Amino acid sequence: MNSKFKNRIREQFGRTASAYVEATHFSGGEDLEEAAKLLKPSHDDNMLDVACGGGHMALFFAPMVRQVVASDLTMQMLKKAQEHIAEEGRVDNVVFREADAEDLPFPAGSFTLLTCRIAPHHFPDVPKALREFHRVLRRGGRMAIIDTLMPADPEIAEFFQTMEKMRNPTHIKAFNEEQWREMIQDSELILQEIQIISKTHDFQEWTKTAGLNRAKVQELNKFFMDAPQKIHDYFQIESFAGEVESYTDKKLLIYATRKEKEKHIHQKTAPEVLDEIDKPSDATKD
Template sequence: MDKGFKERVKEQFSKTAERYVYDEGFARGEDLQEAALLLKPTHDDLMLDVATGGGHTALFFAPLVRSVVASDLTMQILKKAQEFISEEGGIENVTFREADAEDLPFPAGSFTLLTCRIAPHHFPDVPQALKEFFRVLRRGGRMAIIDTLLPEDPEVAALYQEMEQMRDPTHIQTFSEKRWLEMVEDAGFTNIKTKKFPKTHDFVTWAKRSGLDRQGVQKLNKFFVDAPQKFHDYFQVETFAGEVESYTDKKLLIYATRPEKK
């Protein structure tokens, strides 16, 4: 995909940076706790948080590791993340670096831990990003990726893709668990484990986070309401008087390690 797309990503997240930083849905979650259980961070670990967004994952892990580099493609969102973490106080081991997930500006073997949360669906080339994750991890390094899970039903999956692109033009693709396992294994990782989590979203907050105006929110609301019953069943869509109140998707956590030996 051309560089023009990544410039549009930067523009999109520059405009909506504050909404991502102060969104409660990103600030906490069972997925972060489970990632920590699998990664087993120690105060010897050097961690990279790819596509840090509002900095919530970096903030969560900072007290548990020696240092965190919070990286993102968009400088404006990095600045907001830095302000957010500074406001929390007491966190002095996080640095910030502008970086493309598909071309990370770090030497091979720079980190012992790597995280990437609710971001890969924006990446034009996820297999290339995974190769970079593998490269910058030391042998024995651990990785945790969390992203939205693509529904198995082809019709529901297609509707989900359409819905996400209506809401956010920088959304590219989510993947099934099977496809994630294939990509992670192809990148060279081993000891792969997965876990799924439901995530309920307040509809209006979720829709507005990507910058939709009132008309855009109404159009997306109509899409949900008019969707077939199996879409409503899968996403547990809650409506009242023709207005969508919430929906629940599934997040997939993928844990893997870089082998100790070649």
Template structure:
């Protein structure tokens, strides 16, 4: 994909920045606690949070590490994240940097911890992003990626890909657990571990967060309603009077480490 796509990503998230910053679904979650357990952060750690979005992951880890660089492709959402974190108060060790996940503007070995949460499905080239994550981590550095898990069943996976693109044109691709493990291994990471977390979404809040208008929400609602029964079962789609109230997907947490030696 060319630069034109990444400009669309910037436009999309600049327009919807407030919704991501103030969405409680990003601020909390068992996935964050598990990420902290696996990363085992200390006040000696230098952390990079890639595609920080509303800054929630950076804010969660800031008290646990020496410093955090919160990076994102979209300057407008970085400004909103900075405002949000400033309003929360009590955190002074986060800096903000505009950065493309596939071409990070940091020297090799700059960080000891790297996080990237609910973002890689927007990346045109995830293997390249993983190579960059590996490059900017010091030897022995730790990484956690959290993103939506692509279902193994091809029909359910196709439904997922279609509905995400109906909701958000900047969605590129989600991956299965095996695909994530293969990509991380190819990038050089070791000690790979995965965990899955269910996440229930209020349908209207989720649909509108990406900027869908009323007609777009209605089309998406119909697509959910008309889905095969196994899709309803997999996503635990809850409906009332022909309207989708909620659905539940799976998030995958992937932990990996850069080897101590070449």
């Protein structure tokens, strides 16, 4: 997809930046806690948070690491994230950088940790982004990606894809577990662990973060309510008097690493080194 689509992303998230900062379903959750357990951050770590949104992940990890670079495609979102973190007053080690996930403006091997939360389904080219993640990670670096899991059932997957686009037209595609495994492998990252975590969304807050007007909210509400029973069961849709109150989807937490530096299998002994020194070079051979 071209730059025109990325400008649509900037417009969409610039318009809704404040709502993302205020959204409670981003400010905490089991996914953050589990990511920290897997990554084991330390004060030696230099961390990159890609597509940082309202800055919640950067804020969560900042006390645990040396520095966090919070990056996002949308400058307005970065400004709101910076204001949010400054108002919290608890950390001073977060810096902000405008950056495209598919073309990160950082030298190779810049970071020991990398995170990306609830964003890849907006990326036009996820494999390209993963290659960039691999490039900017130092050897032995650790990475955690959290994103919405595409349901395996085709009918449920179609409902999910439609409702996500109804809510936010910059949604491109979520992936199932097998697709993620393949993409991680192709990027030469080493998959260490995958976890699936349920996440319950307050329907009104969920629509607010996308900046939907009343008519669009009602349209989306009807789409949920008119869905077949198996859709209601899968998403655990809770409603009252015809109004959706909440639904639950599944998030995929991927923990992967970049390959460690190659270690020499054979360590030469002192006699072997001396033998090589005593051998005549090609230039002196008859």
